[in-house]
Amino acid sequence: MRRWLALVVTLCLPHSGGALELTLPGNAVMSAEVVQEADTYFLPTGPFENGTQPRQRLDGRVTQQAWRFTGQGLTTLQVLAPLRATLEAAGWQVLFECSDQDCGGFDFRFNTPILPAPDMFVDLFDFRYLAARREGSTPEYAALVVSRAGETGYVQISHITEAGGAMLQTAPGGSVEKDTKGDAPNADPLAQALLEQGHAVLRDLEFASGETTLGPGPYASLLALAEFLNADPARRVALVGHTDSVGALDANSALSRARARAALERLVTVHGVASAQLEAEGLGYLAPIASNRTPAGREANRRVEAVLLDSQ
Template sequence: MIFQIVPAMLMVVLLPLAEARAQADHPLVGRYEGATLRDRAEEAFTAYPRIIGFESGTPLIELREGRLTRLAYDNPPGRSTLEVLRNYLAALQARPGFRLDWECAGRADCGSTAPTPQGRGWNGVNGMNVGAGGDVRYATGQISTGTTEAYIAIGVTPRRTLVHVLEVAPMRTQMAFPRAATPAPAIPDAALPDAAILAAELARLGRVTLPGVFFDLDEHTLRPGTDAALTQVAGLLRSQPGLRLRVEGHTDSQGDDAYNLALSQRRAAEVRQALIEGYGIDPARLAARGLGEEQPVADNATPEGRARNRRVELVRY
């Protein structure tokens, strides 16, 4: 059902492009008035499984590729999920070229906790974590502006609204060649990680910095040359079957705080996934967390200090 709301009563604020970017909202969607941006993450090119229905106990998925933006907002108090989603839809439907593809209300109709090949719930499918509560509303549609074609998904819970925007764009293959040709920096053998040293530091401090992990600037994909570090971590985990580790990503203070936080989360998740897929580590024994620039270990005013702050740590939990 498509709801109509008098435009003057809309509480979803669609900002001008420049202002929206400055406030970190997505210019195609905007935010519900009074909501607080909690997190924003972007991927320049990815495959996104858009949930477009729920039939026979299984979410229906449509795979799209392009630039993905994920946003999470804390809702203002006292607003129902119905009110929030209706306002989003009314604001989007006021835009030329928008089409609503699917809308649902409630866990049973949406299938937000249904089993999928990636696990239980939407979070394993595309990262839209609406939780296990029953009061969830969801809508997805597409918009074509003449210059932009995008797919929009909105999930609303009593406390939070999640917005995913997939802008159709070709992969920039020319960027892959310099990155693939750039070797990882050489580090002395003495600085390479050793499972015994990692174990000793974890026993003593509960955490240890993992050397030998390399990423390109502003990227989260692991570069060649990190196998030695991951092999030692995998060996440590195999030697201590009861050990559980959290991979923590850290950045220096250059750039936007929210961007650094999202980048550090993606890097930590990449290391965790590499240990799972490449070394057969049980996913239940690994967690990932990005802390951005929150916990520096050196002065960010110097290149040497910033280099030390850009790190991956292992934390026993």
């Protein structure tokens, strides 16, 4: 018989009615918690499609928790359903709900704020997402992500209490409808991802299997990154290479670092980016974004990412 435990997830501020009780499997343990008293959170409010991720900008108190449980044999729907029921019973309105490919798969996951592995894991072919809002003197928002890997289940719970800041909604095509809190974000999706999320995958780079030489291109991602960096000499990024889990860690780390270095050299020699704005690193297979159990997952894990660094 499956065991369940009512866990008191302390995500709500006192004026919003106290802690919210959410029901998780009985052996669930919290693997990470991040609390920001004043931060910006971009809440996905629809599926990624036509190159655009609908999101709502929320400014306020942001709490994120990652939970992990094992051996329950539960599907992602079986985990999410009681969480949804609890939210609705407490007066929350579901804004958007989806599952893996219906959400937009790879692109949706990378436009959703996710705590890093190993605390939170998202299988691109087996996850569910739910966004909800509760009205009140201070509006509250919640985002739930449920996934699993083998016998291990993962749940991320994000809670945002709005601080009365300006709201921003990205419209189809990536244009900005409203921004009353300073500079408008760059309309380019890669630049926007760097500014809003701190990282972006350079998805169109081509390397032969096991090779470190970058194909001739041209590559739209490198052009967009170069424009972003050349527009402000104070901006700096780290190019970080990643591999799948096939092979030894030392070899994969060297391969991933060499591929990141190849992208760096192309930015400098072809696109005129100052080398002082760039650095190259390699993590091998230590930071997957998908399960290495499938060909699609391994392909997603083989990537080079740009990570925005502190300009000081």
